[in-house]
Amino acid sequence: MTDDDRVFKALADPTRRFLLDLLFVRDGRTLTELESELSMTRFGVMKHLKVLEAAGLVVTLRSGREKLHYLNPVPIRLIHDRWIDKYTEGRVSALMDLKKELENNDDDQ
Known part of the structure; x- marks a missing residue:
């Protein structure tokens, strides 16, 4: 399985996306804090976190007796650059050109 496959698999589940949203709002949460949301x-949350860690989307660090979970947005950005950005660039440019053309036509009238 490639890194992209792991990220797509992790993002495919709504619970895992919710966990990422929680970490986006406030990073460095314990398992107990995430579980309360x-x-x-607890075991179910741990399984989801394991998939997110395998995809590189969550990094876990020990702080004393606690394990803190942090969002790593880099894999999502790489997916964006590889799969989304290149497919939207041509369409966005075409829409910008159309907008300019329509504005120029309005100015001529």
Whole structure:
């Protein structure tokens, strides 16, 4: 499985996307804090975090007796650059050209 595959697999699940959103709002959360936001078992949250860690989307660091979970947005950015950006650039440019042309036509009238 490639890195892209791991990221897509991780992002495919709504619970994992919710966990990423939680970490985006406030980074460095414990498992207990994340678990309190979901209606699932501690073990279930741990399984989701494991998939996110395997994809490189979450980094876990020890702080004393606690493990803190941090968002790593780099894999999402790489997916964006590889899969989204290149497909939208041509369309965005065409729309910008159309907008300019329509504005020029309005000025001529």
